[in-house]
Amino acid sequence: MQEQAIIRALRRHLTRSPSQENQAFTADAEIISDRGQHQAFTIDDFSAEDCLPFADGESLGWNLVAATISDLLAAGAKPEMMMNSLVAAPWMDETYLHSLSRGIQAALDECGAFMIGGDVGSAGDWRFTGVAIGSYCEGVKAISRQTSEVSGNIMATGLYGDGNLGALGNWPVRFEIRQNESLALAKTDDSYQVACIDTSDGLWSALSTLADQNSDLRLLVNLTSIPYAPYTKNIAIEMDIPPESFLVGSAGEYELVCLAPAAECQRLESAGWYRIGLFSLEGEPGLYYRLSESAPSCRRCDPLPDPRDAESIASYKESLVAYARRHFTDMGDRHDVE
Numbered sequence: 001m002q003e004q005a006i007i008r009a010l011r012r013h014l015t016r017s018p019s020q021e022n023q024a025f026t027a028d029a030e031i032i033s034d035r036g037q038h039q040a041f042t043i044d045d046f047s048a049e050d051c052l053p054f055a056d057g058e059s060l061g062w063n064l065v066a067a068t069i070s071d072l073l074a075a076g077a078k079p080e081m082m083m084n085s086l087v088a089a090p091w092m093d094e095t096y097l098h099s100l101s102r103g104i105q106a107a108l109d110e111c112g113a114f115m116i117g118g119d120v121g122s123a124g125d126w127r128f129t130g131v132a133i134g135s136y137c138e139g140v141k142a143i144s145r146q147t148s149e150v151s152g153n154i155m156a157t158g159l160y161g162d163g164n165l166g167a168l169g170n171w172p173v174r175f176e177i178r179q180n181e182s183l184a185l186a187k188t189d190d191s192y193q194v195a196c197i198d199t200s201d202g203l204w205s206a207l208s209t210l211a212d213q214n215s216d217l218r219l220l221v222n223l224t225s226i227p228y229a230p231y232t233k234n235i236a237i238e239m240d241i242p243p244e245s246f247l248v249g250s251a252g253e254y255e256l257v258c259l260a261p262a263a264e265c266q267r268l269e270s271a272g273w274y275r276i277g278l279f280s281l282e283g284e285p286g287l288y289y290r291l292s293e294s295a296p297s298c299r300r301c302d303p304l305p306d307p308r309d310a311e312s313i314a315s316y317k318e319s320l321v322a323y324a325r326r327h328f329t330d331m332g333d334r335h336d337v338e
Helices: 003-011 057-074 094-111 162-169 179-186 203-213 232-239 262-270 313-328
Strands: 030-034 037-047 078-088 114-122 127-135 151-156 195-198 218-222 256-260 274-280 286-290
Touching: 037 057, 057 078, 057 094, 057 127, 057 179, 057 195, 057 256, 078 094, 078 179, 094 114, 151 203, 151 218, 151 262, 162 232, 179 256, 179 262, 195 203, 203 218, 203 256, 203 286, 256 262, 262 274
Parallel strands: 078 114, 218 286
Antiparallel strands: 030 037, 037 127, 078 127, 151 256, 151 274, 195 256, 218 274
């Protein structure tokens, strides 16, 4: 079953809390109002199937925290506390666990949060479940995946391709913690309503979700406005695959993507955001892409391959490459080697 179908089945007999402000699927974190104060809650599970590079325990620890709290940042909340459940694999000896702990603490220090407890177990392979709680500063509002704006810019943080490259070949990758960018977005003028999502399932999946959640809007992405992580294009050339294969994959990079009004663009750019496209009510709604901002033609995106429908990881990777070839390889030679 696909993820949303699983969630809908599980929610069918559950009673919704009267304190919960967001509807299902409409925000990266669960937004709770308690006596006028807002908090954000999120939970994420990670295991070998996520293909996170784990040879270096310190890097894995950092990435697990960064990946868990990215949902809070997409909702405009400041991370405050974390809990976790770690199932340790037999090869995780004391030295490795010390390294993992250092990475976890370094990431917590980066965002000013604390690990307040958790649970441990052991099994044949590792698994980490992270719970994060965030708060909202005065004058900061919660952010959902939906906007009421009729036009504006699609904006993003960071570089792309490294998360899927790491999953594909166990390349080292370190996720960034976009707390400053999140705060800048949350401080958008109250007269505007921005939408935001993290790229925990890859960039293209995040854009597809924003298009689904804002079904009356046309999202138009400029391909050449998306910066790739170092060497990603070179490796794509060596593998004889389109570099967009690393954009459409479902491995997370935990950057942020938002829909923001044009009036806020300059302020957000000064905080580290950049434009990758436009959205408006004009034309057929959905997710589209074109070669560049000045290119006249554009094409609608097909639904992405779902890893849950694949027979194996290998067949899923093959379907991603086929998707990228079908959509992007006939658009001309535009991929400069880095």
